[in-house]
Amino acid sequence: MPPEISEFSTASVPNGWRDTPARAALVDFVGRVCDPGPGQVPPNERIAVFDNDGTLWTEKPTYIQLAFIIHSMAAAARADLSLEEQAPFKAAVDGDLNWFDSAVEQHHQGDDSRLKEFGAAALSIARAEATDDFARRSSEFFASTRHPTLGRPYTACGYVPMVGLLRYLEAHDFTCYIVSGGGRDFVRMVSGSMYGIPPERVIGSSLGMEYRDGRVVTTGRLDVFDDGPAKPAQIWSHIGRRPIFAAGNSDGDLAMLEYTTNGSLPSLAMLVGHDDAERENAYSTGAENALRRAKTDGWLVASMKDDWGTVFGD
Amino acid sequence: MPPEISEFSTASVPNGWRDTPARAALVDFVGRVCDPGPGQVPPNERIAVFDNDGTLWTEKPTYIQLAFIIHSMAAAARADLSLEEQAPFKAAVDGDLNWFDSAVEQHHQGDDSRLKEFGAAALSIARAEATDDFARRSSEFFASTRHPTLGRPYTACGYVPMVGLLRYLEAHDFTCYIVSGGGRDFVRMVSGSMYGIPPERVIGSSLGMEYRDGRVVTTGRLDVFDDGPAKPAQIWSHIGRRPIFAAGNSDGDLAMLEYTTNGSLPSLAMLVGHDDAERENAYSTGAENALRRAKTDGWLVASMKDDWGTVFGD
Missing domain, CATH: 3.40.50.1000 (HAD superfamily/HAD-like)
Structure with missing residues (x-):
C-alpha cells in the first residue's frame, strides 16, 4: 500500500505528493x-x-492543442463547405483521428506530404488572426469540449x-x-x-x-x-x-x-x-x-x- | 524660474520631476x-x-550600443591585425566615427553597401558567442569607457x-x-x-x-x-x-x-x-x-x- 497524500502545508512539502x-x-x-x-x-x-x-x-490520447486545431478545422469547414475538399478539413469534420495519426506515422517513415498538408490547413485558420479573436476561438473550445477518455473538461x-x-x-x-x-x-x-x-x-x-x-x-x-x-x-x-x-x-x-x-x-x-x-x-x-x-x-x-x-x- | 524638484515620496509623485x-x-x-x-x-x-x-x-552623440560595437570591433582588430583590412574594423581602430555616420547617411540616400559591411562586421564578432562570453565582453565595455561628451560612465x-x-x-x-x-x-x-x-x-x-x-x-x-x-x-x-x-x-x-x-x-x-x-x-x-x-x-x-x-x- 502506498502512503496517503500528505496533509502538510504548501510551505513544508508540495501538495498532492505521497511521502516517498x-x-x-x-x-x-x-x-x-x-x-x-x-x-x-x-x-x-x-x-x-x-x-x-x-x-x-x-x-494522451492526443495533445490537447491538436484536439483544438481539429475542432477549429471542423468549425471552419462547417462555415465554408468548400474547405471539405481538402483532406485535413474533411478528416476533422468526420472526426477521423486516424488521418491525423497516419500523418505523423508517414512522417516517421520519411514522407512529410500529409503532415505538410495538415500544417498548411492549420495555419490557414490562424492567418491574420488578431490576439482577441484567437482568445475567443480558444475559449469556445475549452467551454464546449471534454477530454475524450477522461470525460472531464480539458481545463480539469x-x-x-x-x-x-x-x-x-x-x-x-x-x-x-x-x-x-x-x-x-x-x-x-x-x-x-x-x-x-x-x-x-x-x-x-x-x-x-x-x-x-x-x-x-x-x-x-x-x-x-x-x-x-x-x-x-x-x-x-x-x-x-x-x-x-x-x-x-x-x-x-x-x-x-x-x-x-x-x-x-x-x-x-x-x-x-x-x-x-x-x-x-x-x-x-x-x-x-x-x-x-x-x-x-x-x-x-x-x-x-x-x-x-x-x-x-x- | 521653473519650480524646484519635488521632495514628495515616490508613492505620491515621481521623483525628479518639477511640479508642472x-x-x-x-x-x-x-x-x-x-x-x-x-x-x-x-x-x-x-x-x-x-x-x-x-x-x-x-x-547622443551615438547610440551607446553603437559605441559598444565600435569598441568591440577595435578590440577584435587589435587581437587580429588582419581584420584591419576590413573598412569597419579600420574605422573602429582609428576612432573614425565619420565612417559610421556616413554609412547611415548613404543608407538614407539609398546605398546600403557600407551599412551592410558594418552589419556583417558587427555580427562576425558575435558569432557563436555564449551568453556568458557576451556578458564578459559587455561588462568590460561599461567598466572601461566613458560617455564622450558627458564625461561620465555610460551606466550614469x-x-x-x-x-x-x-x-x-x-x-x-x-x-x-x-x-x-x-x-x-x-x-x-x-x-x-x-x-x-x-x-x-x-x-x-x-x-x-x-x-x-x-x-x-x-x-x-x-x-x-x-x-x-x-x-x-x-x-x-x-x-x-x-x-x-x-x-x-x-x-x-x-x-x-x-x-x-x-x-x-x-x-x-x-x-x-x-x-x-x-x-x-x-x-x-x-x-x-x-x-x-x-x-x-x-x-x-x-x-x-x-x-x-x-x-x-x-
Whole structure:
C-alpha cells in the first residue's frame, strides 16, 4: 500500500505528493537552495521551468492543442463547405483521428506530404488572426469540449501534484515559467486559472506576429517550434537567466533539463514518469532518451503511480 | 524660474520631476487607474513599457550600443591585425566615427553597401558567442569607457526622472518592461543596476540563439530588430497583455504608443521631448511623426527642460 497524500502545508512539502523518496528529493533540493549555506541561491536566481504536455496536463490520447486545431478545422469547414475538399478539413469534420495519426506515422517513415498538408490547413485558420479573436476561438473550445477518455473538461486535466509543486516552489521564492512545445497563446488561455501562471511567464511555440492598425495579428507562419534544443534558447531569450529547476516528461525536454543542470548553481532536473495505467496512462514512448539520461545523470524520475497521491482534481 | 524638484515620496509623485502639468498628468493617470471607480484597472493589467535609447538613457552623440560595437570591433582588430583590412574594423581602430555616420547617411540616400559591411562586421564578432562570453565582453565595455561628451560612465547616463517614474509606477502595482530597439542582452547588462528592471523584463533586438553543448550561443544572425511595428508584436509575444502606459521618444516608438492607447482600458502614452541643450541635448530629428501624433491624439510630451528637475544622477 502506498502512503496517503500528505496533509502538510504548501510551505513544508508540495501538495498532492505521497511521502516517498521523490518528494524527499524535491524538499531536500528546495531546502538546500533556500537555507543559509554554500548551496544557497538568491531568490532572483530561483527560476523554475515546466514543460506542459505530459508534465502539467495530460497529453494522451492526443495533445490537447491538436484536439483544438481539429475542432477549429471542423468549425471552419462547417462555415465554408468548400474547405471539405481538402483532406485535413474533411478528416476533422468526420472526426477521423486516424488521418491525423497516419500523418505523423508517414512522417516517421520519411514522407512529410500529409503532415505538410495538415500544417498548411492549420495555419490557414490562424492567418491574420488578431490576439482577441484567437482568445475567443480558444475559449469556445475549452467551454464546449471534454477530454475524450477522461470525460472531464480539458481545463480539469491538469496534474494536482504539479500544481502543488508550482505553489511549493513559489512559497520558497521561486519564479515558475511554463516552457511548452504547445502554442504559447493557447497555453496562456488556461495557464492562469489552471496553474496560477500569468501570460508573461508562458513560453511556447508561436506563429509570427505583426502589428496592423492598432492590433497584433498572426502572420500565419510558424515562428518558433519550442521543442528540444529550442527550449533552452527560448528560455534565455525570454528570461535571461539559466533555471535551477526543470520538469519535463519527454525527449523534447532533454535539452532544457540538461541546460538547467549545466550551470554553476545547485540544480534539479525532474521527469514525470507515466506509469499509471489506472489513473492516467502508462507509456514511455518518446521519452526513452530522457529516461536513459535521468539514470546516468541522477535526474529525479517521479512515478505518477507511486509518488502521486492524486492525479486530477475535481 | 521653473519650480524646484519635488521632495514628495515616490508613492505620491515621481521623483525628479518639477511640479508642472506634465507631472500632474502622470499623477492623474495613475490615480485614475488605481482608485476605485470606472477607470480602475486591476494590478495584473497595469503593464508599463519604456523605450530605452533617448527615453531611459541618453542616445547622443551615438547610440551607446553603437559605441559598444565600435569598441568591440577595435578590440577584435587589435587581437587580429588582419581584420584591419576590413573598412569597419579600420574605422573602429582609428576612432573614425565619420565612417559610421556616413554609412547611415548613404543608407538614407539609398546605398546600403557600407551599412551592410558594418552589419556583417558587427555580427562576425558575435558569432557563436555564449551568453556568458557576451556578458564578459559587455561588462568590460561599461567598466572601461566613458560617455564622450558627458564625461561620465555610460551606466550614469540614465535619466533620474524616468527612474523616478519607474519606481512611482511600481509603487502603484504597475509592472514595468523595457522595450528597446537596442540589443536585449546588452540592455540586460545594466537594466538591474540602472533601472531596477530584471532581465526577464527586458525586450529588445536580438540575434538568433541556439543551444549547443550545455550553453546558449548566438547564431550570428539578426533575429528581431525591435523597432517600429516590431515593438507591439514583441510586447504581445513576451507579455501577452496590452500595456496601459508607454513611454518613448522617437518615431520608432510610435507603433508601441499607438498600440498602448488602442485598447479598452484607460491608457497614457508619453514622449520624452529632447529640448534641453544645456543639460542634455536639443533635437527632434527622428521624432517628427511621433510629436505630430502626440499633438493630434493628446499624448503627453514631457519637456526635459521644463518638467525635469534634474537629468542625470551622481
